[in-house]
Amino acid sequence: MMTIVLQLLVLLVAFPYTSGDSSRPKVLILGGGLAGLQAGNVLQQNGVRDFLILEADDRLGGRFLSPCPPEVPACVTEFHIEPSLPSPHPLQQLLERCKIANGTGAEENLVAVDDEGNDVTKEMNEAFGRLEITFTSLLVEWTPEEDDMDLQGSSRLYGWHPQTPVEQALDVYFSDLTFSARSSEMSTHVAVTSIGAAISQAGEYLNYFVKDSRTGFQDIVDCLKNGFLTQSDERVKLNTNVTHIQYSESGVTVTTADGTKYTADYAVVTFSLGVLQHETVRFVPSLSYSKRKTINKFSFGFYTLVYSQFSTRVDDPTSRVDEAPPYYISVTRRRNVYHFFYDAYETIERKVNHSQPNSLFIHWLIGNDAIRVETQEMSKTKAEVTQIFRGFFGRSTPEPENVFVSKANTNPLYYGSSPSFPSGATYEDYDKLREPLGRVFFAGDAYYMAESLNGATRALYSGTETAMAVIECMNGRSCAMKQYGSSPKCP
The missing domain is CATH 3.50.50.60 (FAD/NAD(P)-binding domain)
Structure with a gap:
């Protein structure tokens, strides 16, 4: 007992x-x-x-x-809806059930400017063509049976050697936007599978930009x-x-x-x-x-979104109405910079009938840049993005009314943003x-x-x-x- x-x-x-x-x-x-x-x-x-x-x-x-910035009535971002995945797709179901306004994104249209304010878009497009050739070869010739290596190393094996400021800026843009991680941190096996899936679903691989008049x-x-x-x-x-x-x-x-x-x-x-x-x-x-x-073997990377909201439309003087909305790339030799950004409202408006009289630019930073911006004074961040906007759109460009920085990386509930x-x-x-x-x-x-x-x-x-x-x-x-x-x- x-x-x-x-x-x-x-x-x-x-x-x-x-x-x-x-x-x-x-x-x-x-x-x-x-x-x-x-x-x-x-x-x-x-x-x-x-x-x-x-x-x-x-x-x-x-x-x-x-x-998501609380100052902005609608949060604009990307979701990938892939029909080849198991059905029903839970995110697509949610968007439909919640009646969230969304639409597919436009093709990329790169606009590049260097530290002196020179338009280097032509050089950027030429470099992008060379990068495409490298990844086409990598996708065709790389096999799962090969020993894995980081994407930076395998890219060099197939001819991509970024040396000029334009090539280096494109390398950062491609790896940041595609994987939210540096190419030196990415598995080639996974990168090849990811890019191959996107290419094989051409016309079906949808980027759902979520834009809603509520929250x-x-x-x-x-x-x-x-x-x-x-x-x-x-x-x-x-x-x-x-x-x-x-x-x-x-x-x-x-x-x-x-x-x-x-x-x-x-x-x-x-x-x-x-x-x-x-x-x-x-x-x-x-x-x-x-x-x-x-x-601890797996990566949990740092990325930060910096939202800059303007009450007026901020336009690129070189853009044309019949072109896809641009992704702006800073070609710079300076460290701790905002490598690229885009106007979220402009991007969504091309595909969704939702006219906006203002602009909402989103900068995307990863790694040390992300941590630095999360921990510095907001006034410094606002001054930094204003300088970048004036380099692209002219010295008369006003300061953004609101600047918001996502802070998942320094939040003790998360300690990071994205696994890889x-x-x-x-x-x-x-x-x-x-x-x-x-x-x-x-x-x-x-x-x-x-x-x-x-x-x-x-x-x-x-x-x-x-x-x-x-x-x-x-x-x-x-x-x-x-x-x-x-x-x-x-x-």
Whole structure:
């Protein structure tokens, strides 16, 4: 009898009920970003309503909402909708269900200016032609059987040696825009698969620019959560920062910053890879060296969007109405610069009947440039972008009325912006990254292997896939995630 009592006491200490809760939830969803919301949505669709979402922020949405400027009534960005992917496509479903105004993007039209204000667009287009030849050869000749290497090295193998300021600026533009990472940080295997997928879907590969007269991204999050959560759903706890996760083969205990403990049979961790790499959440027992090595083997890069809003139209004096909206590239020898930008309103207006009397320029920065801009005074950032605009559009160009900087990289809830598959990582490593710990599963944009997808789509697919894996485990079947290690290319 004493032995039974002691065993019960041990279980109560290891997995105590949360004070105030009448029952122990079946599933704890840790993080209320897109992956967490989609996991809850899929669980409920499959009859599992007994879950609890713990979110450290004061609102749901996670990194998906972090780039959006509050001063701008509509958030403009790109989503990739790929019909070759598993159907139904979760992001396309959301856009349709939420009735979010969107349209396909135009072809790229590059405009380049150097430090002296000279138009070097002709040289840029010539360099772009040479870059296209290199990547055409790379796509045709590179095979999955070759040893992987970084994209910068493989590009040199096939003739791309950026030396002039124009070539160097184009190299940054191409890698930043395509992968949100430097070419020296990218796996060639993944890059070739990504670019090949885009080319093979010519005419079908859609860039959905989201522009809405309401609140843009927030509407998408609201539409997703309102599909399965009520207005004041008790299954959501905001401002709840998880500090410890205790796990075993029989359950999970989560401790928050205020000392509250939550228990469940299963947990879905949707923290960003950056949070796991910074080890701001402790696992009990501690993660093995092998697991920590795998987590840190993958890249979680820094990129920052700088929005500059004008109340008047700011036009390029050299552009023509019949041309596609330009992407502006700064060809410079200076360090810490804004390499390229575009007018989001102008881009969307060419495809969507939504006339705008103003301009909204978006600069895209990565790496050290992103961190520098996130941490400096806003007045300095405003002065820097104003100088760039005057170099392109003339000295009489006014200062932007509003400048907004997304700050996912220095936010301790994220510690970064975008995951990538670096050279040196293998699909076996990827399987180890996704591997559950006892009854702790993982979901998020880093856990769905498809580099050609934007982070929002990867997060939604991952939330679905992980929720279904949890359901399989509940039903006494496999508790493992799908394995990609035997695949010679991206799934």
